[in-house]
Amino acid sequence: MPASDPMGRLQALLGKLPGVGRRSAERMAQALVRDGENLLPNLVAALREVEETVRLCSLCGGLTLKTQDPCALCRDPRREASQLCVVEEPSDIPLIERAGAFRGRYHALLGKISPMQGQGVPDRRVEALLKRIDSEGVREVILALNSDVESDATASYLADVLAKRPVKVTRLAFGIPAGSAISFSDPVTLARALQGRSPVGPS
Amino acid sequence: MPASDPMGRLQALLGKLPGVGRRSAERMAQALVRDGENLLPNLVAALREVEETVRLCSLCGGLTLKTQDPCALCRDPRREASQLCVVEEPSDIPLIERAGAFRGRYHALLGKISPMQGQGVPDRRVEALLKRIDSEGVREVILALNSDVESDATASYLADVLAKRPVKVTRLAFGIPAGSAISFSDPVTLARALQGRSPVGPS
Structure with a gap:
């Protein structure tokens, strides 16, 4: 088949x-053609269903149904409006929800500062964050960002942007993962765990 | 969104x-929803086009258009019918073609023996191979299989199956890759290169 064939386009x-290289894409396309379990038509149907029914919440940026915007979390009156948890990706929201330790609201940045890839946090998401802080009675912004250079840069940038707002800005703690041991921790993790040490003693 | 939602299904x-784990699938699905470049509708269109136009050649098992079966390679009268090159996957055929060192025909097994995954070579592809040997005047079967345990098992199995046929069965040479050095080769590669050594001298 010529280079500009249907397989080449797929x-x-x-x-x-994300995360799919040339060779992986080739293997996937082949599997879709060869497959005996109707993977291809099922995938087409699932893609179309997502296209027709799913969107990002216009408020927090999390995933929601097109029939439900703002999303259920944003509309839930039991959620604390004073605490706003800033995450990088919509998929981070259910992970934090599962931890069961947060009762506030969310705001997904839909990106982070990545000079190597020429990317930043979308301006409209930063503007939306400032608008929410001004209008929703937010008192604390918790930066639930990842632990890498880009996320650190994003945290610094947001701390600068938020400096003039009357809000406390905090960031998730870094340290030894639960159930892990010092011997499994890399030097950077240990250094951050030391910096973040907290007092213990008779309570 | 509930667990049985459109995103979950996608x-x-x-x-x-192949090669897509739970976390990768999650990232892909998110990218498809968030994307601003129409990736989702384009992907749906490309999948449907492949579904409608592409098939495996009923003879060699390679990729071809539905309007062109058997494929162009199988119908080309200039290809040597006496040499049959057995590959594991349809995608191996263009790779060997690009090498430009083979002028015979192909036969894709569409699988290999993999006891760990409970898989084998599809019986119908082995039967088709025997039928082609009996009817096409094949004199040499070249096993162009990969270099791993499953491929070795597949080669042994095929050598057994073909033992009663009046054909020579050969396998691709193993050795040092072109442009590489001994110091970059692992012990197994070196051992196979030694076993496959060939005489040199004044010609």
Whole structure:
């Protein structure tokens, strides 16, 4: 088949998905053609269903149904409006929900500062964050960002942007993961765990 | 959104593609929802086009258009019918073609023996191979299989199956890759290169 064939087009599109290289895209496309379990038509149907029914919440940026915007979390009156948890990606929200330790609201940045890839936090998400702080009675902004150089840069940037707002800005603690041991921790993790040490003693 | 939502269904299907784990499927699904470049509708269109136009050649098992079966390679009268190159996957065929060192025909097994995953070579592809040997005047079967335990098992199995046929069965040479050095080669590669050594001298 020529280079500009249907398989080539499918592979090029699959290769645009995160974490999918040229060779992976090739294997996926082949599996879709060879498959005996109707994976291809089922995938088409699932993609179309997502296209038709799913969107990002216009308020927090999390995933929601098109029939339900703002999302259930944003509309829940039992959620604390005073605490706003800032995450990088919509998928971070259910992870924090599962931890069961947060009762406030969320705001997804939909990006982070990544000079190597020429990317930043979308301006409209930062503007939306400031608007929410001004209008929703937010008193604490918790930066629930990852632990890497880009996320650190994003945290610094947001701390600067938020400096003039009357809010406390905090960031998730870094340290030894639960159930892990010092011997399994890398030097950077240990250094951050030391910096974040907290007093213990008779309570 | 509930667990049985459109995103969950899409993620489950993406997770069935080769090399895609749960977390990768999640990231892909998110990218498809968030994307601003129409990746989702384009992907749906490309999948449907492949579904409608592409098939495996009923003879060699390679990729071809539905309007062109058997494929162009199988119908090309200039290809040597006496040499049959057995590959594992359809995608191996263009790779060997690009090497430009083979002028015979192909036969894709569409699988290999993998006891750990409970998989084998599809019986119908082995039967088709025997039928082609009997009817096409094949004199040499070249096993162009990979270099791993499953491929070795597949080669042994095929050598047994083909033992009663009047054909020579050969396998691709193993050795140091072109442009590489001994110091970059692992012990197994070196051992195989030694076993496959060939005489040199004044010609």
